[in-house]
Amino acid sequence: xxxxxxxxxxxxxxxxxxxxxxxxxxxxxxxxxxxxxxxxxxxxxxxxxxxxxxxxxxxxxxxxxxxxxxxxxxxxxxxxxxxxxxxxxxxxxxxxxxxxxxxxxxxxxxxxxxxxxxxxxxxxxxxxxxxxxxxxxxxxxxxxxxxxxxxxxxxxxxxxxxxxxxxxxxxxx
Amino acid sequence: xxxxxxxxxxxxxxxxxxxxxxxxxxxxxxxxxxxxxxxxxxxxxxxxxxxxxxxxxxxxxxxxxxxxxxxxxxxxxxxxxxxxxxxxxxxxxxxxxxxxxxxxxxxxxxxxxxxxxxxxxxxxxxxxxxxxxxxxxxxx
Numbered sequence: 001x002x003x004x005x006x007x008x009x010x011x012x013x014x015x016x017x018x019x020x021x022x023x024x025x026x027x028x029x030x031x032x033x034x035x036x037x038x039x040x041x042x043x044x045x046x047x048x049x050x051x052x053x054x055x056x057x058x059x060x061x062x063x064x065x066x067x068x069x070x071x072x073x074x075x076x077x078x079x080x081x082x083x084x085x086x087x088x089x090x091x092x093x094x095x096x097x098x099x100x101x102x103x104x105x106x107x108x109x110x111x112x113x114x115x116x117x118x119x120x121x122x123x124x125x126x127x128x129x130x131x132x133x134x135x136x137x138x139x140x141x142x143x144x145x146x147x148x149x150x151x152x153x154x155x156x157x158x159x160x161x162x163x164x165x166x167x168x169x170x171x172x173x
Numbered sequence: 174x175x176x177x178x179x180x181x182x183x184x185x186x187x188x189x190x191x192x193x194x195x196x197x198x199x200x201x202x203x204x205x206x207x208x209x210x211x212x213x214x215x216x217x218x219x220x221x222x223x224x225x226x227x228x229x230x231x232x233x234x235x236x237x238x239x240x241x242x243x244x245x246x247x248x249x250x251x252x253x254x255x256x257x258x259x260x261x262x263x264x265x266x267x268x269x270x271x272x273x274x275x276x277x278x279x280x281x282x283x284x285x286x287x288x289x290x291x292x293x294x295x296x297x298x299x300x301x302x303x304x305x306x307x308x309x310x311x312x313x
Binding site: 005006009010011013014015016017018019020021022023024025026027028029030031033036037040041043044047048050052054055064065066067069070071072073074075076077078079080081082083084085087088089090091092093094095096097098108110111112113114115116117118119120121122123124125126127128129130131132133134135136137138139140141142144145147150151152153154155156157158159160161162163164 | 311
């Protein structure tokens with residue numbers, strides 16, 4: 001039992017059901033739409049103390065708003081999940097990527113930083129990320145979210161194909 | 174403060190589930206994009222269907238939240254550059270094997286390289302604010 005819940009990877013439907021329930025639950029308990037990426041604006045405001053006009057808007061009026069707590073909770077939840085499953089406390093973390101290639105550490109760091117830069121910039125221009133658009137938006141049958149999600153997926157496939165043929169030489173990963 | 178603690182708890186739940194279902198695993202994400210293993214695609218699809226059924230249930234119950242206020246569903250409007258933004262996001266998703274939610278789970282799990290993905294996201298978010306400061310109507 002412990003093994004099935006805390007150690008083995010859950011079947012897709014268990015995770016799907018539990019994630020899907022978040023959408024109505026957040027509306028019922030907090031009248032709020034599920035979303036993560038806007039919270040990065042709060043974090044930028046906290047860290048940079050920036051005077052960017054975008055961060056002075058109503059959305060970020062409460063600098064230490066609920067989004068920051070949601071983000072902190074997600075890190076904590078995964079931390080506890082990782083401890084219970086017996087993962088090492090610290091790992092490089094992208095095993096198949098780092099095992100197949102033999103880059104120096106800073107090259108991996110730069111690669112993931114650039115990936116993150118695309119995610120951060122792209123999410124803001126797109127108006128949301130996987131949770132806000134793909135899960136919350138499509139669950140509410142918003143056409144804009146369906147369009148955005150298709151583009152997310154198409155370019156994810158292109159990036160993975162590129163990565164596979166150019167960086168990994170067509171090898172399996 | 175109560176609201177914030179509630180979101181801390183919901184976040185905890187979300188991070189825990191993402192980690193347990195393997196959504197924070199680079200291999201799982203990469204294999205979804207190469208089509209070798211659709212585990213994560215099924216997770217997302219199930220979440221969408223369950224989310225939709227849950228919203229229908231709330232509607233059938235009168236569309237009210239716990240405090241009796243009408244539920245206001247937030248709809249995202251697209252801007253001029255939203256499609257390009259989504260394409261950039263998709264490339265980042267495929268490159269880093271993470272999205273803004275799962276990178277948090279990766280950090281919680283102790284995956285060091287996720288800290289760089291996370292820093293990149295902060296930089297990208299800042300860059301967006303910077304671009305908006307220079308060209309305010311760019312994504313209207």
